[in-house]
Amino acid sequence: MFNKRRVPCGLTVTLLFSLQSVSLSAAGDCAPYPVSVNLNNVTLGNTTARGVSLSVGSPKQSFAFLPQWPLNSTFVYGTDGYCGESWSEAGCRTFRGGAYDSSSSTTYKDAPSNHIEASPYPDFTWGKDDLIFNSNTTLLDFPIGIARSDWGAQGYHPQVAFGLGRNSTILNSLYTAGHIASRSWAMFWGRTGGTANTQQDGNFVFGGFDKSKASGDNYTSDLNYSNKNCASGMLVTITDLELNFPNGTTASLFDGMQSSAILACIVPDYPVLMTLPRDPYFERFESLTNESFSYRGFGVYYYGMLYPNPDSIYTGDLTVTLNNGFSVRIPNDQLVVPNLTIDPSTGSLNANGSTPELVINSIQQVNQGDLPQLGRQFLSSAYLMSNQDSNTFTLWNAALEEEENLVAIDTNNKPVDIYCAATPTSTSSSTSSPHSIGNHDKKLSTGAIVGIAIGSAAALAIVAAGVFLVVSKKKKKGVVRVNYYPTAAYRDPPSELGPSHMEPHVPNELPAKPPSPSHRFANIQEL
Ligand SMILES: *[C@@H]1O[C@H](CO)[C@@H](O)[C@H](O)[C@H]1NC(C)=O
Ligand SMILES: *[C@@H]1O[C@H](CO)[C@@H](O)[C@H](O)[C@H]1NC(C)=O
Numbered sequence: 105m106f107n108k109r110r111v112p113c114g115l116t117v118t119l120l121f122s123l124q125s126v127s128l129s130a131a132g133d134c135a136p137y138p139v140s141v142n143l144n145n146v147t148l149g150n151t152t153a154r155g156v157s158l159s160v161g162s163p164k165q166s167f168a169f170l171p172q173w174p175l176n177s178t179f180v181y182g183t184d185g186y187c188g189e190s191w192s193e194a195g196c197r198t199f200r201g202g203a204y205d206s207s208s209s210t211t212y213k214d215a216p217s218n219h220i221e222a223s224p225y226p227d228f229t230w231g232k233d234d235l236i237f238n239s240n241t242t243l244l245d246f247p248i249g250i251a252r253s254d255w256g257a258q259g260y261h262p263q264v265a266f267g268l269g270r271n272s273t274i275l276n277s278l279y280t281a282g283h284i285a286s287r288s289w290a291m292f293w294g295r296t297g298g299t300a301n302t303q304q305d306g307n308f309v310f311g312g313f314d315k316s317k318a319s320g321d322n323y324t325s326d327l328n329y330s331n332k333n334c335a336s337g338m339l340v341t342i343t344d345l346e347l348n349f350p351n352g353t354t355a356s357l358f359d360g361m362q363s364s365a366i367l368a369c370i371v372p373d374y375p376v377l378m379t380l381p382r383d384p385y386f387e388r389f390e391s392l393t394n395e396s397f398s399y400r401g402f403g404v405y406y407y408g409m410l411y412p413n414p415d416s417i418y419t420g421d422l423t424v425t426l427n428n429g430f431s432v433r434i435p436n437d438q439l440v441v442p443n444l445t446i447d448p449s450t451g452s453l454n455a456n457g458s459t460p461e462l463v464i465n466s467i468q469q470v471n472q473g474d475l476p477q478l479g480r481q482f483l484s485s486a487y488l489m490s491n492q493d494s495n496t497f498t499l500w501n502a503a504l505e506e507e508e509n510l511v512a513i514d515t516n517n518k519p520v521d522i523y524c525a526a527t528p529t530s531t532s533s534s535t536s537s538p539h540s541i542g543n544h545d546k547k548l549s550t551g552a553i554v555g556i557a558i559g560s561a562a563a564l565a566i567v568a569a570g571v572f573l574v575v576s577k578k579k580k581k582g583v584v585r586v587n588y589y590p591t592a593a594y595r596d597p598p599s600e601l602g603p604s605h606m607e608p609h610v611p612n613e614l615p616a617k618p619p620s621p622s623h624r625f626a627n628i629q630e631l
């Protein structure tokens with residue numbers, strides 16, 4: 105079906121480059137090629153960190169970004185990563201996923217702004233620099249915040265981040281510049297087991313998804329912002345959690361309590377598979393697997409549970425079932441992993457198999473009532489796509505194909521597999537044009553589009569009218585969205601974290617109050 109919403113990009117690009125005569129049919133049925141970025145061990149000087157591999161500035165500085173909610177802007181840590189005194193520069197760089205040195209980027213510009221990200225985010229120094237996705241796609245003069253403090257997110261959300269909140273600058277800029285067909289994205293975390301054959305790079309796709317990572321039927325649901333503790337809007341209901349023992353038998357952590365489903369929020373950067381209320385679910389896990397946990401990990405799988413003895417680990421899988429029967433089986437090699445920590449003095453990552461970690465954060469005491477979260481280890485086995493324009497998110501079982509097969513997704517969440525000939529692709533390969541593309545795209549107003557179109561052929565004018573309608577429709581829709589966004593969703597990081605909250609680690613006692621960042625969310629009553 106002809107989709108008018110795709111016209112603005114095709115039209116804009118065509119007019120901008122005035123390459124050859126306009127091909128309306130091509131502009132109408134095509135979409136920009138999705139922007140795919142590696143999600144892997146990013147090299148940061150002499151260390152590495154896992155994240156979405158984006159570069160900033162000229163010459164390029166590497167970063168391991170993670171997405172965050174409700175963040176809208178994109179931020180980095182500067183040469184001071186605020187890790188505390190016991191961390192070296194190299195250790196902090198690994199922990200933060202990079203350290204931005206604006207003074208060594210020739211494209212950096214100061215861009216003071218009174219823009220503030222709502223709580224819990226810290227103050228930023230605002231600047232602009234080029235954000236490089238891959239060889240096809242660069243956003244020029246992209247606004248970037250440089251954090252001016254640690255903000256108490258500890259090991260939960262430690263890294264440089266691009267915001268995928270409801271007014272995400274990265275999605276809006278890519279969309280406005282015609283780089284993506286809709287404000288959609290898809291994430292495969294990859295696999296991070298203890299051995300080479302249980303490790304795989306992931307990828308992060310803007311404007312579509314990687315079909316080769318999606319297997320079987322999908323689970324699609326509306327983004328739902330009604331729960332103020334779920335800023336991502338990706339609320340799911342877990343109806344069963346089942347242990348799959350190696351001998352083929354299964355046992356449910358729900359133990360017949362099928363009526364008490366767990367409401368959970370998908371938080372794709374959260375460092376473990378999931379948080380799970382201790383009573384009764386985690387206690388049931390302990391009794392079914394004959395294990396009693398007393399220690400937490402403070403490494404990369406922050407606040408997971410440590411096995412005291414590698415000989416007594418659970419060797420089965422865990423199957424998560426959602427409300428309509430969709431289920432994802434997390435294999436043992438992604439569920440129980442070596443304790444992976446950053447050496448604070450060298451920044452190297454050390455995997456320690458003598459205290460394996462179960463990537464489940466048992467929530468108890470003050471956190472018992474928190475909304476459970478499904479984190480990035482869930483995305484080792486599930487593939488996730490989200491589309492702000494269609495207001496939906498989609499899950500599949502993850503397929504482990506290495507080869508990419510990208511599919512663009514339009515604003516109605518429909519796949520489009522015809523790509524515009526004049527996407528920014530063909531132009532950014534030439535060395536000088538990217539700067540002008542970015543600048544022009546940003547400045548080209550609806551009026552300009554319509555104005556140029558009127559000067560063109562009659563056919564063009566008709567399309568322009570379509571564009572105009574679409575743009576005004578979009579504006580209206582935007583207003584509606586803003587209306588139902590909760591205003592008081594977030595609390596400041598808790599003061600009870602004490603002086604240690606500046607440090608990316610905390611005391612090593614299980615019963616101690618878990619300094620969960622979910623403290624910054626109000627407790628929810630539904631559970
Ligand atoms: C992101 O944008 C939405 C919509 O404008 C806004 O409600 C929300 O507070 C913003 N997030 C932050 C962290 O400022
Ligand atoms: C750049 O775009 C072309 C198609 O337009 C695609 O074939 C190629 O794989 C893209 N390169 C990257 C790095 O995404």
Ligand SMILES: *[C@@H]1O[C@H](CO)[C@@H](O)[C@H](O)[C@H]1NC(C)=O
Nearest residue numbers: 176219271272273582583586
């Ligand atoms: C979205 O963010 C832009 C700045 O990036 C701001 O000008 C605009 O008012 C915001 N829109 C909403 C609805 O919050």
Ligand SMILES: *[C@@H]1O[C@H](CO)[C@@H](O)[C@H](O)[C@H]1NC(C)=O
Nearest residue numbers: 321322323324498517518519
């Ligand atoms: C999800 O599945 C439905 C029903 O099979 C299908 O119509 C839809 O296109 C799928 N969504 C995506 C994004 O593939």
Ligand SMILES: *[C@@H]1O[C@H](CO)[C@@H](O)[C@H](O)[C@H]1NC(C)=O
Nearest residue numbers: 326327328329330331339367
């Ligand atoms: C959002 O989720 C809540 C809680 O699960 C549910 O009651 C509500 O109907 C949902 N709203 C929409 C629009 O789906």
Ligand SMILES: *[C@@H]1O[C@H](CO)[C@@H](O)[C@H](O)[C@H]1NC(C)=O
Nearest residue numbers: 349350351352353354392393
């Ligand atoms: C399978 O293993 C589980 C856990 O060790 C055990 O509880 C169960 O009895 C075993 N089932 C059979 C049929 O051996």
Ligand SMILES: *[C@@H]1O[C@H](CO)[C@@H](O)[C@H](O)[C@H]1NC(C)=O
Nearest residue numbers: 391392393394395396413416
């Ligand atoms: C459970 O673990 C304890 C020691 O941790 C051991 O003595 C006991 O035999 C185990 N029980 C089973 C059924 O494996």
Ligand SMILES: *[C@@H]1O[C@H](CO)[C@@H](O)[C@H](O)[C@H]1NC(C)=O
Nearest residue numbers: 150151192194449450451452
């Ligand atoms: C990286 O280099 C710094 C010095 O610049 C050094 O202190 C640190 O130990 C090195 N780390 C690794 C993992 O080699």
Ligand SMILES: *[C@@H]1O[C@H](CO)[C@@H](O)[C@H](O)[C@H]1NC(C)=O
Nearest residue numbers: 145152303305444453454455
């Ligand atoms: C990525 O880094 C982790 C942690 O250091 C390591 O265990 C893993 O082997 C690395 N993966 C690849 C593909 O290099």
Ligand SMILES: *[C@@H]1O[C@H](CO)[C@@H](O)[C@H](O)[C@H]1NC(C)=O
Nearest residue numbers: 443454455456457458459460
């Ligand atoms: C692994 O952890 C154990 C227990 O915490 C510790 O004794 C051992 O020294 C560690 N090994 C390495 C290589 O760090």
Ligand SMILES: *[C@@H]1O[C@H](CO)[C@@H](O)[C@H](O)[C@H]1NC(C)=O
Nearest residue numbers: 400410443445454455456459
């Ligand atoms: C995790 O491993 C590191 C070294 O790799 C070790 O220093 C640390 O003590 C381990 N954590 C626990 C709680 O055993």
